[in-house]
Amino acid sequence: MQHFSDRLATAIRARRSVVCVGLDPALERMPPALVEKYRPQAAELGDEAAVAACFQEFCGGVIDAVAAFAACVKPQAACFEQYGAAGWRALGEVIRCAHEYELPVILDVKRGDIAATGAAYGRAAFGGAPGFAAPVAGLAADALTVSPYLGDDSLEPFVAQCADGRGVFVLTRTSNPGAALLQERKADGRPLFVHVAELVARLGAGHIGDAGYSDVGAVAGATSPGALRLVREVLPHAFLLVPGYGAQGAGADALAGVAAGDAAGFVVNASRSIIYAWQTGVAEYRRAAAAAAESMRNDLAFAL
């Protein structure tokens, strides 16, 4: 398979967009028409299956609406996992739906474990677990997010799977208020997140595609623009996955100077401000999501 980084670069250029739409479905925020449709099924199928089916339709509707304006989508595994096997199946269907629209899928799982366990998490996301007859398909995501706390041997099993056309985004400087507690702590004169970025550079050096980007990227939040620029300095060839835009407070100005290469070298995630745009206006949820994604694409057009 083609390098993940090349497929993402192609998607960015084709849509002229660096928008990553976060798919974080929550029952309390489902549009009333979907709640009415699926509530009666809870008695028949059970709550897990009914909510999972509702999420699947909702995410499918969002994907259809934003496909023209987004470079990729990022399903949030936690939202689906809490509905058990039914949620897991729905997550697989949402990923399949994104692929029908040729949207690369970054699965937000924030996993991290060593050796055989790390490899198993990778296979859960990408496919390839051993079966009696044949390897199993897994979720067939294109990339995933991983947490670096366990060290390099917890990232290597995921990086090894880049050879099969997959991508990895390592949490480096996240966008949440508590991020600074460990990530900004200074060790040997540099914040911890810079050490992590250096590790990402080392792991990603052997996985650079034709577009000049590595398949091993980093998560760096827009809420901390100075840190974001520092991550870019350490990682000139990495794709950055940038959360914190929109509902979390950061604007386009936080991204000044972060672009790299001729496909921007980053994608900016927005979840709530796109998928729940219907709650702040009068539009139906798909029309509201399309308008929000198009507007965000235009706001970030300077990167391309």
Added chain:
Amino acid sequence: MQHFSDRLATAIRARRSVVCVGLDPALERMPPALVEKYRPQAAELGDEAAVAACFQEFCGGVIDAVAAFAACVKPQAACFEQYGAAGWRALGEVIRCAHEYELPVILDVKRGDIAATGAAYGRAAFGGAPGFAAPVAGLAADALTVSPYLGDDSLEPFVAQCADGRGVFVLTRTSNPGAALLQERKADGRPLFVHVAELVARLGAGHIGDAGYSDVGAVAGATSPGALRLVREVLPHAFLLVPGYGAQGAGADALAGVAAGDAAGFVVNASRSIIYAWQTGVAEYRRAAAAAAESMRNDLAFAL
């Protein structure tokens, strides 16, 4: 519900054991009799369902065999997740089986995320996700492992669920070779893992049960005995989940001085050396697992 820490203390005292049996099923290590039994089902049910059913029987057999000698069990989520919805369902059945034997279940998921997402991961493990008719059951685990890289606001959603009788083990100083890369890095004169231990102390202070232990514990490996003792110094009231014993190389001597309180204050995990003991001898897998668990319990009896 009773405090998780009280339920774990009760299990340790009832079995006179600090053994935590890690349930890390892998297809290439399944006993031949189980492979023969489930291989024909792959054609009929599909590989995912056949492997998941095989894992479920294997783990159920191990649980039955070790129940008299173990304080708790620790299923490894990755092993199941790679078999999709079928794997997730099997994981739930394994947890249910452990509960039939009154064994607390520490779900090894190494999750970590903020706010609503963190809470959703907690509900996936513990139950309580909102449904149309009623909250859903989830996996009904008793405790889970979490990664601290995102900071205090990524641990708080899990700690909040301790109020419902659940427990949390925060990765602090792990047992893998690469652990030192970030965890031993010195910041403000102390290694990063000590800062994490201090965070665990702060988060756990309000969640101490009748047995004197907190529901917020720490993962600290036996492969680094000095670090393990340092973690205990910072966390006199925490349960420690200690990996690295057995197949990973550490012996009982690594645990000298780590006991605290009258229920040891720690559990020592072993996975491969118990569940795959059949591969190193002539015994059937359940008898081999029972013998290995009993022997490990006796080796660690000094802690009680």
